[in-house]
Amino acid sequence: MEPHRFSNSRCTRRAFVLSLDALLAIVLAAAIVLVGAQFARQEPSDAIQLGLGQTGRSVAAVLEREGTLDTLDASQLRSRIDDLLPASHVMRVQLTCQSADAVSTNETLPTRRFIATGKRHFVVTSGGSVTDRCVARWWVWNA
Amino acid sequence: MNRRAILLTVGAVLIASAIVGYAALAASQQSDVGKLAAQFAGYERTAEAFDGVAQGFVEIFNTTSGITIGTTNQTIRFTETLPNTASGTFSGAVSSWESFLESNESAITLSTGALTSTLAINLQPHNINYSHDSFGGNQLIMSPSTLPGNRYDVNVTGSFIIVSCLETTTSGSFELNIIIDGTLGDCTKNLLVDPSANNRIQIIIIDPADPLGLATLPGFDINLNATKLFVTRLNATTATISTQLWYNASGLERREARLLPETLISVAFSRLGISRTGTAILRSW
Numbered sequence: 542m543e544p545h546r547f548s549n550s551r552c553t554r555r556a557f558v559l560s561l562d563a564l565l566a567i568v569l570a571a572a573i574v575l576v577g578a579q580f581a582r583q584e585p586s587d588a589i590q591l592g593l594g595q596t597g598r599s600v601a602a603v604l605e606r607e608g609t610l611d612t613l614d615a616s617q618l619r620s621r622i623d624d625l626l627p628a629s630h631v632m633r634v635q636l637t638c639q640s641a642d643a644v645s646t647n648e649t650l651p652t653r654r655f656i657a658t659g660k661r662h663f664v665v666t667s668g669g670s671v672t673d674r675c676v677a678r679w680w681v682w683n684a
Numbered sequence: 685m686n687r688r689a690i691l692l693t694v695g696a697v698l699i700a701s702a703i704v705g706y707a708a709l710a711a712s713q714q715s716d717v718g719k720l721a722a723q724f725a726g727y728e729r730t731a732e733a734f735d736g737v738a739q740g741f742v743e744i745f746n747t748t749s750g751i752t753i754g755t756t757n758q759t760i761r762f763t764e765t766l767p768n769t770a771s772g773t774f775s776g777a778v779s780s781w782e783s784f785l786e787s788n789e790s791a792i793t794l795s796t797g798a799l800t801s802t803l804a805i806n807l808q809p810h811n812i813n814y815s816h817d818s819f820g821g822n823q824l825i826m827s828p829s830t831l832p833g834n835r836y837d838v839n840v841t842g843s844f845i846i847v848s849c850l851e852t853t854t855s856g857s858f859e860l861n862i863i864i865d866g867t868l869g870d871c872t873k874n875l876l877v878d879p880s881a882n883n884r885i886q887i888i889i890i891d892p893a894d895p896l897g898l899a900t901l902p903g904f905d906i907n908l909n910a911t912k913l914f915v916t917r918l919n920a921t922t923a924t925i926s927t928q929l930w931y932n933a934s935g936l937e938r939r940e941a942r943l944l945p946e947t948l949i950s951v952a953f954s955r956l957g958i959s960r961t962g963t964a965i966l967r968s969w
Contacts, residue, residue: 558689561693562692562693562696565693565696566696568700569696569700569703572703572707573703587717587718587720587721588721590725591724591725594725598728598731598732601732602735605736606739639780639784659728659729659732660732661732661736662784662788662792663736663739663740664740664743664744666747670773671743671744671747671780674740674780674781676789
């Protein structure tokens, strides 16, 4: 009877150790998955988001300074944006003015993707006078 | 067997703790980076709003003020008519810009009162103001806190008949060059004066209202007093005034001409806790 009791106790202990190991393995795996998820969740990174915003602001500023916004012409805007914007980016610009009709380059905004956005106020000048006051709203995202 | 199991268990617990700790640290740091990124984006948004408004003022000035600014390495020249006939257009454009902005963006407030009343331009780094007694009035003023060079040039061109130029000056080493060009007659003076004293040149013209053309009266007054230059239209018809300030040749400094007041534009995004106040830079050279 004695050897049997001993064998039963050893079995129980071994089962306990195995269970504990299994539990720890699960905890370890969960920790690894958590850490992985933490990094995976950061896509796109803050740097990429800020970069998109800076690109949008820079392009909008150039369009204003060189007078392209003043044309209030969607095709001219589109053409100039294509010149200025990196190929990996897409930008939509919409102009809303006090007097003139609204103008938009009309790209469809994507879903489930980070979109940087901003706006810039500007005056429209023509023939030596101020003819309108507008706001340019822009959206930039990765293609 | 027992000892080995305990060691294995303790080791596994340590590794798991390290990984979970690292994850917590990374999450915390990521949160800090996220906050900084949001703050940076807020600054960028503020800068974009400010820059657009300031650029609008520059375009309004260039298009409607009737003042042209010319610069070289050693000079800055302002040219406009006196009285400035564009003052009403400028004030109207500023007022429309102000109401457009304030109705479209609650974060933006403007202080345009002083801008439209005297239209003053500040020159940095020497802190020199070019302004008017009232914009659209009869006097313009160049007031340096210290003179950056050794010369002023004043050119006046208009439809009047010059009889004489009367000068009352204190001699010194500062160059004051005056060229008055009328329909008939002109007056050119290359004077060496003491800029800290009171120096006056008065241009006497034929009274434009006298049908016989015999009566005379003072048409313009150019006064350099305590380094300040005043050009005043007294009785002459509208004339073009060009005022040029000279800098010392040594300057490699970066110079700016800015609209006053310094608090012309205010952008405040209270939700982000970010604000910026400043003015528009008309030119840097």
